Amino acid sequence: MRQSPTVRKRRLVAELKHMREAAGYTVDAARRELGWSSGRLNHMESGRSRPDSSALRDLMNTYGVTDPARREAVLALGRQSKERGWWDVYADVLPDTYIGFEAEAAVISTYQPIVIPGLLQTPDYTAAIARAALLRTSVEIERIVAVRKERQKLLARDDAPELRAVVDEAALLRLCRDPLLARQQIGHLIETAEALNTVTIRVLPIDAGIHSATFGAMVILDYADPLDPSIVYLETRAEGLYLEEPRQVAGYRQAFDHVAMDALSKAESIEFLKKAIE
Structure with a gap:
């Protein structure tokens, strides 16, 4: 466990x-x-x-x-x-304690309008995102990539959480300037979606129009033990924001459920991704 x-x-x-x-x-x-x-x-x-x-x-x-x-x-x-998580050694490149909360989640629900979710990023994509932030040295970028790769091992565990990811088409379109990176990253999304039955990736197409999550990205963490209430995590440039009040969590859950309904199905999303790199 x-x-x-x-x-x-x-x-x-x-x-x-x-x-x-x-x-x-x-x-x-x-x-x-x-x-x-x-x-x-x-x-x-x-x-x-x-x-x-x-x-x-x-x-x-x-x-x-x-x-x-x-x-x-x-x-x-x-x-x-008082125990130390594996992520503690990367504290210099982690803005907050999010990974610690993610590590024990039973269900991770995320909507990302700008970037590919961290658990689904390739190393080259992670490095490109870090460089674009303009605040990282080459050594820090290497450590960011390392911690992201370590974090992704969560998906391969026997007790892996269920990951439900809705990715806006806009995040995919931003890859167009680098065809090689696009092929690697989108190919990884396809491979993961087809290989892991605990992972569902759904694409929200641009033509879905205005939707319930126009306020931006979100992550909802749910836990198996009722002693651990659900958390909403909102990433910022600095330290992220955590929401725990039941009313707040319910509001974000409703928004996520609706944006997921507006997205393509799992099968349709895989076909969409395959066509994107043909």
């Missing part, structure tokens, strides 16, 4: 808040009861710091959590949240 320390930290944060609220404590009342500084508990509940086992035991004792199984589950979350 795939586990991500990023997802475990998020679950731990939710559990800390839940235990405190169930015990009837405010943050200020709890930290005074514990004799902690004003920022310590706030930092734990916001995910800015990861509590050690001693701090977790103090919290559970204060909140009256006595069930041995629950106590051990909280301590296990604490240990798991």
